[in-house]
Amino acid sequence: MEFGYIIAGFVVGMLVGLTGVGGGSLMTPILVLFFHIKPALAVGTDLLYASVTKSVGIFAHGKLGNIDWKIVRLLAFGSVPASILTTLYLRNQDIASDAAVNTIKFWLGIALLVTSLSVLFRNQLVKFSNKEHLVNEKWTPYLTVILGLVLGALVTLTSVGAGALGVTALLIIYPRRAINTIIGSDIAHAVPLTLVAGLGHASIGTVDYNLLGTLLIGSIPGIWIGSHLSSKMAEHWVRIALALILIFVGLKLVFH
Template sequence: MEFGYILAGFVVGFLVGLTGVGGGSLMTPILLLIYHIKPAVAVGTDLLYASITKSVGIFAHGKLGNIDWLIVKRLAMGSIPASMLTLWALHSMDLQSGNVVNTIKFWLGVALIVTSVAVLLRNKLMALVAKEQWIPLAYVPGATILLGIVLGGLVTLTSVGAGALGVTALILLYPKEKITTIVGSDIAHAVPLTLVAGLGHASLGTIDYPLLGTLLIGSVPGIYLGSHMSSRVAEHWVRVALAMILIFVGFKLVFH
C-alpha cells in the first residue's frame, strides 16, 4: 500500500507541475475513492500536504516578483477567519458520524464540479475580461475579501478551491494583472490558508502523518518532472481530460 501512496503523490505532483491544477482537487478524491481513507482524514492530510508543497512555490514566485501582496492580504482577511470559524464548527461535530461524512463528501463534490468548470473556462474568461473590467474598481477590495471568506470555508472543509477556483475568480477581479502575478498571489495566499486549516485539522486528530510523509516522497519528483515537461506536452488537452474526470467524480460524490 505504501508504494500506492508514493505513486499517488507522484501522479498528483506530476499533473500539478504539468497543468497547474490544484493538488487538493486531485489528491483528496484519490485518497477517498481509491484508498478509502476517511473523508476528514483525507481532507486534513491533504491540507498539510498542500501547505508544504506550495511553500516551495511561494519562494520561486517571490524571487520572480510574481506576488501582489495587497491581493494576498485582502484574501487572507476573509479566508483565515472563515477557516477558523469552520474549524470551530468541526470541533463541535462527531467527524465519524454519517451526516458529517456525507456533508464533507457533498461539498467536496460541489467544489470539484465548480473547479472543473473553472479549469475549462479559464482561457475564454481571460479573453473576455481583457476587453473590459466586469467588476467596478470600487467593489474589488470588498469582493476580494468575500472571495477569501468563500475559499476559507471551502478549503477547510474539503481541501479544494485554493488553486483553480481561486485563480479563476482573481482573473475576474484583477483583469489587468499578468496571469503569472495572479497565480503567484494565489499560491502565496494558499500557503497560510492551508497551514492554518491543516494545523486546525491536526488538533482534530484528522491527519495521518505517515501517509503525509509517503505522499511527499512521490510528489516532489513528480512536480519537478511535470514542470519540466509542461513546455513539451499539449497541456490544454490534459487540462480538459482532468476537468472531465473531476466532473465525473464530483457528481459521484454529490449524488452518492
C-alpha cells in the same frame, strides 16, 4: 499500500507541475475513493500536504517578482478567519458519523464540479469579464476579501478551491494583472490558508502524519518532472483531461 500512496503522490504532483491544478482537487478524492480514507482525515492530511508542496512556489514566484502581497493580505483577511470558524464548526460535529461523512463528500463533489468548470472555461470567463467590465476597480478590495471568505470555508471543509477557483476568480477581479502575478499571488495565499486549515484539522485529530510523509515522497519528484514536461506537452489537452476527471469524480461523490 504505502507504495500506492507514493504513486498517488507522484501522479498528483506531476499534474500540479504540468497544469498548476490538481493538488486538493485530486488528492483528497483519490484518498477517499481509492484508498477508502475517511473524508475528514483525507481533507486534513491533504491540507498540510498542500501547505508543504506549495511553500516551494512562494520562493520561486517571489524571486521572479510574481507576488502581489496586497492581494495576498486581502485574501488572507477573509480566508483565515473563515478557516478558523469552519474548524470550530467541525470541532463541534461528530465527524465520524455517517451524516458528517456524507456532508463532506457532497461538498467535496460540488467543489470538484465547480473547479472543473473553472478549468474548462477560465479563458472564456476572463475574456467576457474584460469585455463587459464586470468589476469596478473601487470594489476590488472588498471582492477580494469576500473571495477569501469563500475560499477559507471551502478549502477547510473540502481542501479544494485554493488553486483553480482562486486563480479564475482573481483573473476576473483583476483583469489587468499579468497571469503570472495572479498565479504567484494565489500560491502565496494558499500556503498560509492551507497551513491554518491543516493545523485546525490537526487540532481535532484529522491528520495522518505517516500518510502525509508517504505522499510527499512521491509528489516532490512528480512536481519536478511535471514542471519540466510542461513546456513540451500540450497543456490545453492536459487541462481538458483533468477537467473531465474532476467532473466524473465530482458526480461520483455528489451522487454516491
